[in-house]
Amino acid sequence: MLGTFADAGAAVAAAEADTVIVLSCPELDGVALRRLAWQLERVDVDLIVASALIDVAGRTTIRPVDGLPMLHVDHARLRGSARAAKALVDRFGAALLLLVLAPLLAAVAAAIKLDSPGPVLYRQSRVGRDGAVFAIWKFRSMYVDADARLAELARLDEGAGVLFKIRDDPRVTRIGRYLRRLSLDELPQLVNVLVGQMSLVGPRPPLPAEVARYPADMLRRLVVKPGLTGLWQVSGRSDLPWEEAIRLDLRYVETWSLSLDLVILLRTVTAVVRTSGAY
Secondary structure (H helix, E strand, O other), X not given: OOOOHHHHHHHHHHHOOOEEEEOOOOOOOHHHHHHHHHHHHOOOOEEEXXXXXXXXXXXXXXXXXXXXXXXXXXXXXOOOHHHHHHHHXXXXXXXXXXXXXHHHHXXXXXXXXXXXXXXXXXXXXXXXXHHOEEEEEEEOOEOOOOOOOOHHHHHHOOOXXXXXXXXXXXXXXXXHHHHHHOOHHHOOHHHHHHOOOOEEEOOOOOOHHHHHOOOHHHHHHHHOOOEEEOHHHHOOHHHOOHHHHHHHHHHHHHHOOHHHHHHHHHHHHHHHHHOOOOO
């Protein structure tokens, strides 16, 4: 605490701040805010006013209406030329990555086969756009009896919400731990992207059991294709609470743009190298 509103100028100087953020509060009305802006203008300090509306859908902009500043909420861009461009980028990118990564995919498949008995790929039902169920493909990172052993491990669940997570899951194979740490087990999903069931970037593809327990608001994340990576992956992966992962997915749906996809793809590289939250 550095003082009252009247001490803002001294507090800025003491903290060597370049920005002042004002949260919504009844004590600070329009007149007081205007005076604060004049005070900060003299020392070239930016002033940002936070809206009292939290998690507003879509993009928000300030537009004057009859001399009054109004918060305008733009609808999420779910159709149009930008979405068509995204679909083209997805399929072209998936095809290119499958071609470039072919030697790595073959090496991973051989390592899985040598490490433990069972198939190289693991097939699982996931929910896609508009609630359509499709088969997702992963490199097998667990022993073949993993699903049968789920009940006996339920008491060790470290996940939140409907997600089942164990940091040191005994069902994961030796090679599987490396695959998960580097997210290599997800690479076969490039085939799902190529055939149009998934996108390179999007919300995490949920299990049907998860969707069955969704509140109505969470169904909003199903209006777009699920992604191979997304905000949830670059923000902590399995370390994220379930509610936070859902919130990030909803934010992605409402604020999507091609530039956001590019930023997420670049941040994915850093997240994979860092390996935090991958287990």
